[in-house]
Amino acid sequence: EADIYQTPRYLVIGTGKKITLECSQTMGHDKMYWYQQDPGMELHLIHYSYGVNSTEKGDLSSESTVSRIRTEHFPLTLESARPSHTSQYLCASSEYLGTTYNEQFFGPGTRLTVL
Amino acid sequence: KQEVTQIPAALSVPEGENLVLNCSFTDSAIYNLQWFRQDPGKGLTSLLLIQSSQREQTSGRLNASLDKSSGRSTLYIAASQPGDSATYLCAVMAGGGADGLTFGKGTHLIIQP
Numbered sequence: 001e002a003d004i005y006q007t008p009r010y011l012v013i014g015t016g017k018k019i020t021l022e023c024s025q026t027m028g029h030d031k032m033y034w035y036q037q038d039p040g041m042e043l044h045l046i047h048y049s050y051g052v053n054s055t056e057k058g059d060l061s062s063e064s065t066v067s068r069i070r071t072e073h074f075p076l077t078l079e080s081a082r083p084s085h086t087s088q089y090l091c092a093s094s095e096y097l098g099t100t101y102n103e104q105f106f107g108p109g110t111r112l113t114v115l
Numbered sequence: 116k117q118e119v120t121q122i123p124a125a126l127s128v129p130e131g132e133n134l135v136l137n138c139s140f141t142d143s144a145i146y147n148l149q150w151f152r153q154d155p156g157k158g159l160t161s162l163l164l165i166q167s168s169q170r171e172q173t174s175g176r177l178n179a180s181l182d183k184s185s186g187r188s189t190l191y192i193a194a195s196q197p198g199d200s201a202t203y204l205c206a207v208m209a210g211g212g213a214d215g216l217t218f219g220k221g222t223h224l225i226i227q228p
């Protein structure tokens with residue numbers, strides 16, 4: 001069973017505030033991902049990481065930033081939240097075995113509303 | 116650019132029926148294909164993973180097939196139950212060094228008791 005956690009689950013915040021969405025996993029996976037999902041729409045990859053000190057931008061341009069200081073932790077930060085950032089943010093992780101990408105496991109998501 | 120399409124967008128069937136959900140993708144150079152279910156207000160639950168070299172995977176009442184050359188996958192659900200009601204998502208991991216999954220918009224499934 002996958003163990004990947006996200007906090008907070010729900011966040012309502014005013015424009016201009018700095019926020020950090022937390023994601024942690026206890027499986028020792030090297031690869032971690034952040035996806036964004038607007039209501040009724042498909043998920044889009046916004047950031048990913050191959051391991052400690054590795055961060056890459058995904059397919060969808062995002063004003064957020066990420067860091068990977070520890071294997072188990074992959075936080076996402078918005079320096080100045082805007083209403084256009086209102087969305088659901090989902091974190092995932094997977095194990096890479098050299099030539100095979102294993103399944104991605106997802107956290108419960110953070111639903112962000114910026115007023 | 117990889118695109119994933121899922122048909123139908125919504126489906127409602129009586130309990131006990133067998134059903135098939137369809138997924139197509141435009142670029143056949145994929146590492147794998149993964150099926151998920153998403154319940155309202157929750158994250159994604161992984162159902163089945165098919166590597167590019169495989170043709171199908173089975174888990175309980177679920178069977179997923181992959182035809183990479185034609186860019187198609189199906190998810191077969193046998194003897195459907197009300198607890199199967201959810202949105203089912205198909206996602207592919209592209210080859211060629213790209214990372215992350217490309218998702219379809221999903222099929223919203225309702226199983227009527």
